[in-house]
Amino acid sequence: MNVTVIVIALKTLTLVLGGLITYFAFKAYRRTGSPALRSLAIGFGVVTLGALLAGLADQAFNVNMDFVLVIESTLTALGFAAIAYSLYAE
Numbered sequence: 734m735n736v737t738v739i740v741i742a743l744k745t746l747t748l749v750l751g752g753l754i755t756y757f758a759f760k761a762y763r764r765t766g767s768p769a770l771r772s773l774a775i776g777f778g779v780v781t782l783g784a785l786l787a788g789l790a791d792q793a794f795n796v797n798m799d800f801v802l803v804i805e806s807t808l809t810a811l812g813f814a815a816i817a818y819s820l821y822a823e
Contacts, residue, residue: 744788751781769822776815783808 758774761767787805790796 772819780812
């Protein structure tokens with residue numbers, strides 16, 4: 734099996750699951766008004782956005798792989814920072 738097909742399938746799964754987690758965290762934030770849940774939703778949204786943008790840059794726009802890795806790593810780090818903050822915030 735071609736590695737590209739496997740990566741595309743895994744990225745698609747990542748987008749679906751990340752989107753669901755973001756949706757449910759945002760829905761919980763709207764129901765409770767908790768700033769921690771808002772930060773959690775933002776964090777997962779940013780991580781998911783990073784996966785989406787990296788996939789688009791690589792597959793649709795044929796961007797240099799080093800730059801794609803920088804895009805995804807930057808957004809993953811920012812998203813994880815928001816998630817960590819959400820776990821710390823009251």
